[in-house]
Amino acid sequence: MTKFLTHTPNGFDLPRRIARIGELAYNLWWTWNPDATRLFARLDYDLWERLAHNPILLLRQVGRSALNAAAQNKDYLATYDRVFADFDLYLAAKKTWAASAHPELAGRPVAYFSMEYGLHETLPIYSGGLGVLAGDHLKEASDLGLPLVAVGFLYSQGYFNQHISEDGWQEALNHPIEINEHPFLPVLDDEGKRLTVAVEFPDRVVTLQIWEVRVGRVALYLLDSNVDSNSEADRSLTARLYWSDLNFRVAQEVLLGVGGVRALRTLGYNPLAWHMNEGHAAFLTLERARELVASGRAFADAIAETRSSNIFTTHTPVPAGNDEFPVWLMDKHLAALWPQLGLSRDEFIDLARHHQPWGETFSMGILALKLAEGHNAVSELHGRVSRKMWNFLWKDRAEDDVPITHVTNGVHTANWIARRMRLLLDKHLGSDWMERLDDPDLWAKIDTVPDDEFWAVRTHLKRKMAFYLRERARAQWLDDGVHPVQVVASGVLINPYDLTIGFARRFATYKRAGLVMSDVERLLELINKPNMPVQIIFAGKAHPADEPGKQLIQQIYRTVKKAETGGRLVFLEDYDMNLARYLVQGVDVWLNTPRRPLEASGTSGMKAAINGALNFSVLDGWWREAYNGQNGWAIGEDAELDAQVQDEADAESLYDTLENEIIPLYYEVGADKLPHKWIARAKNAIATVTPQFSARRMVKEYVERLYLPALNSNENAKPKRKKK
Ligand SMILES: *Cc1c(COP(=O)(O)O)cnc(C)c1O
Numbered sequence: 001m002t003k004f005l006t007h008t009p010n011g012f013d014l015p016r017r018i019a020r021i022g023e024l025a026y027n028l029w030w031t032w033n034p035d036a037t038r039l040f041a042r043l044d045y046d047l048w049e050r051l052a053h054n055p056i057l058l059l060r061q062v063g064r065s066a067l068n069a070a071a072q073n074k075d076y077l078a079t080y081d082r083v084f085a086d087f088d089l090y091l092a093a094k095k096t097w098a099a100s101a102h103p104e105l106a107g108r109p110v111a112y113f114s115m116e117y118g119l120h121e122t123l124p125i126y127s128g129g130l131g132v133l134a135g136d137h138l139k140e141a142s143d144l145g146l147p148l149v150a151v152g153f154l155y156s157q158g159y160f161n162q163h164i165s166e167d168g169w170q171e172a173l174n175h176p177i178e179i180n181e182h183p184f185l186p187v188l189d190d191e192g193k194r195l196t197v198a199v200e201f202p203d204r205v206v207t208l209q210i211w212e213v214r215v216g217r218v219a220l221y222l223l224d225s226n227v228d229s230n231s232e233a234d235r236s237l238t239a240r241l242y243w244s245d246l247n248f249r250v251a252q253e254v255l256l257g258v259g260g261v262r263a264l265r266t267l268g269y270n271p272l273a274w275h276m277n278e279g280h281a282a283f284l285t286l287e288r289a290r291e292l293v294a295s296g297r298a299f300a301d302a303i304a305e306t307r308s309s310n311i312f313t314t315h316t317p318v319p320a321g322n323d324e325f326p327v328w329l330m331d332k333h334l335a336a337l338w339p340q341l342g343l344s345r346d347e348f349i350d351l352a353r354h355h356q357p358w359g360e361t362f363s364m365g366i367l368a369l370k371l372a373e374g375h376n377a378v379s380e381l382h383g384r385v386s387r388k389m390w391n392f393l394w395k396d397r398a399e400d401d402v403p404i405t406h407v408t409n410g411v412h413t414a415n416w417i418a419r420r421m422r423l424l425l426d427k428h429l430g431s432d433w434m435e436r437l438d439d440p441d442l443w444a445k446i447d448t449v450p451d452d453e454f455w456a457v458r459t460h461l462k463r464k465m466a467f468y469l470r471e472r473a474r475a476q477w478l479d480d481g482v483h484p485v486q487v488v489a490s491g492v493l494i495n496p497y498d499l500t501i502g503f504a505r506r507f508a509t510y511k512r513a514g515l516v517m518s519d520v521e522r523l524l525e526l527i528n529k530p531n532m533p534v535q536i537i538f539a540g541k542a543h544p545a546d547e548p549g550k551q552l553i554q555q556i557y558r559t560v561k562k563a564e565t566g567g568r569l570v571f572l573e574d575y576d577m578n579l580a581r582y583l584v585q586g587v588d589v590w591l592n593t594p595r596r597p598l599e600a601s602g603t604s605g606m607k608a609a610i611n612g613a614l615n616f617s618v619l620d621g622w623w624r625e626a627y628n629g630q631n632g633w634a635i636g637e638d639a640e641l642d643a644q645v646q647d648e649a650d651a652e653s654l655y656d657t658l659e660n661e662i663i664p665l666y667y668e669v670g671a672d673k674l675p676h677k678w679i680a681r682a683k684n685a686i687a688t689v690t691p692q693f694s695a696r697r698m699v700k701e702y703v704e705r706l707y708l709p710a711l712n713s714n715e716n717a718k719p720k721r722k723k724k
Pocket of ligand 1: 056127128130132229346504505506575577580601602604605607
């Protein structure tokens, strides 16, 4: 699609017979294809773990003898040949869903903008759920053959690593990343020079270089201001995710929106739709308008022409969740833009003016809502909350008629399902089940999976998790000199046969991580019942500037460390995609206790359910749509209550259900020692959640309800420019 090339570095010294494994290291397709992943791991399992699953480092460091052995091992070569046959077929495939269902999309990609992408634990360009959702969106777009091109940032310092001190205080560690240890490929122009784009600020120009990450068939372009010609301060603009300093943040968002559009133009793209994943990218709407104004159109016409192909997904149910900037920051960073749009300062601020009790702000949420035609929330309840919250922008409309629809989030199945579970389903649903995973008819067959086989897989996954926790604890003990109590707190005493509950997510206070500990005595009694032990694993980072979030971690950590917990309460530091994978695949119950309606959707519970864990959650976000009485449990009522009333009622509901339903059900086993009733629920969870809460269903919905209308409504919103 583009004539600009990225060249796969050819620096590996590999035996000829398996040389293409170097190519695989530069396409993240390997991350969601377990056989491809194993091609790396099998070269040297220990090294693979030590390098935290980084294939580029592995191929540089693995010994020649291991490589030679693999190149002569029949079994390895059979896998190798099969993986590359699949990979080549995949990259060349013409018969994709997009090509057959929507041939009109050919050659007109969707542009997808996001501040973060959670693609793999080795790429620290994400902080949490928003990024993981974006990563899953790209993987699914690739699988569906959807023409899509994505834009984000290459954060040279990544997101922070979390260390918990002996007293439970979160410490943030920043590690600069080595670009050449990651699959970031510099984009080069015809002469082999680094391709750059420029973004003007009132007092200077910031240059961005562009890197490409290959996600199957999808290209993700990462902008990077760490360029010699930029000032020291500008070079750090893209160093970190979510600066707390609003100055940095505005500048960063200008780079994403304006720089992102320019990067795609320079690369020769003419997208059919522009999808903003959250309001951070909303300045792209102004850059698109500026292009048309520069070619002679009036601003109002430019907006009218571009709006229909802008799409905005909102992820927060609270006004404060949207970035809003004091107006003076607009002067500082955007004063060069309004004349280029033919607007006065006031007219410009009017585009997103928000009257707050503390003064006037420029709201990225308002900008995106006003300048995009397609708007969506990320669950049904979140849609309702968003229509209410933004009703003031459509004063003449009733709340129900506010034009914000919802597309409930989903997860990329191949990325999150355990290999063993996938093999079990291959055996009983048919080896093509993944092709048909959003077909509800397929899932009736789940009942043909024998309980003993099912439980064997579940137990295997739990043992694997427990083993992994022990290895982590051992490494901390050896390398970090932690206190012995911290070793116990990090899960060495976890028993893989006991009922295990997981609670892992960002430590934002609305997620109420403390709810399950609101009555510590009652909790200790519940987890220490004879013959019915219960274990709870906590993990999660708080934003470094979020003091209440960090205090919550401390409060939980202090309880976890108490001797009376018998090592059954655990806090794992440094939650990331790798740890998330072990937890969602290994625990029996996935606990989620947001204060309704503040969890817009949530996705980790979906990952747990597709692996056979049972959700135990407040009826908020996605779970309100998924819960059917058989596939998990609900906490509290399907209603909004006053915050304090809700906290008390939910805690009571949580303890009651745990004591009277969840714990006894897990330990109710038949003569064959299998918990048949539990297994029936787990199968029900897999069968109901996998199709409906898949990224497959989600991306198809985006195509049909939001991207295609953009194609149909406005064919000529292209800047007038010479063909390259
Ligand atoms: C899936 C995921 C999340 C999102 O979890 P929520 O349920 O939406 O809170 C956050 N972090 C990581 C590492 C994840 O894998």
